[in-house]
Amino acid sequence: MNPKQKEVNIATIKEVLKQYLHEKGFRNTPERYTILEEIYTMEHHFNVDDLYILMMQKKYHVSKATIYNTIEIFLDAGLIRKHQFGEKTLTSSSYEKSYFDKQHDHLVIYKKDSDKVIEEIIEFCDPRIQGIKDSIESAFGVNIDSHSLYFYGTKKK
Numbered sequence: 001m002n003p004k005q006k007e008v009n010i011a012t013i014k015e016v017l018k019q020y021l022h023e024k025g026f027r028n029t030p031e032r033y034t035i036l037e038e039i040y041t042m043e044h045h046f047n048v049d050d051l052y053i054l055m056m057q058k059k060y061h062v063s064k065a066t067i068y069n070t071i072e073i074f075l076d077a078g079l080i081r082k083h084q085f086g087e088k089t090l091t092s093s094s095y096e097k098s099y100f101d102k103q104h105d106h107l108v109i110y111k112k113d114s115d116k117v118i119e120e121i122i123e124f125c126d127p128r129i130q131g132i133k134d135s136i137e138s139a140f141g142v143n144i145d146s147h148s149l150y151f152y153g154t155k156k157k
Contacts, residue, residue: 008140010037013079013099020077033041035070039080057103071095085118085150094121105129105149112154119155 014033021028035154038054039046052064054129081098085108107122133144 010040013018016079016099017074017077022052024076026073029068031060032070032073034060035062036074036079037076039095040097042097045083045085047078047094047095083148083150083152085116085121100157104144105151109126110152110154 005128017032017036018028020026021032024108035051035055035081036059038051038060043083048064048067052062055062071080075082075095080095081093081101083096083106085094087105102125104123104125107124108118109120110124111117111119123141129147129149133147137144138140
């Protein structure tokens with residue numbers, strides 16, 4: 001993504017957050033915008049520990065509790081998405097930015113001979129999944145708003 005588009009996207013999500021905070025009656029703090037901007041400059045999934053370390057390395061003064069509380073706000077506002085990839089970390093949830101992202105699924109690749117240590121997460125979109133979604137909607141008379149699909153495995157030799 002070019003720098004100009006990234007700047008436009010950051011301004012858009014900041015406005016979404018501002019409106020959300022106003023509607024919910026939450027305080028409009030600079031820390032929330034800083035955390036949001038850091039998340040939206042990342043190019044990968046993250047957990048709270050990753051984000052906290054990044055913020056400390058950049059000399060931001062935010063507590064881990066502030067990050068946890070802010071993550072909950074961002075989830076409710078639809079700015080990030082939560083995942084349970086089954087990784088063995090202190091904070092077992094992973095997150096990704098979601099405001100501009102299209103629906104996609106995940107292939108979680110664990111390191112061989114490890115206890116669920118993630119080597120790589122691959123995002124993919126397969127049009128056949130849309131066909132399955134359409135079939136389920138038709139068969140059960142429902143409208144599916146979203147879904148999540150995870151495949152787990154290790155690389156072949």
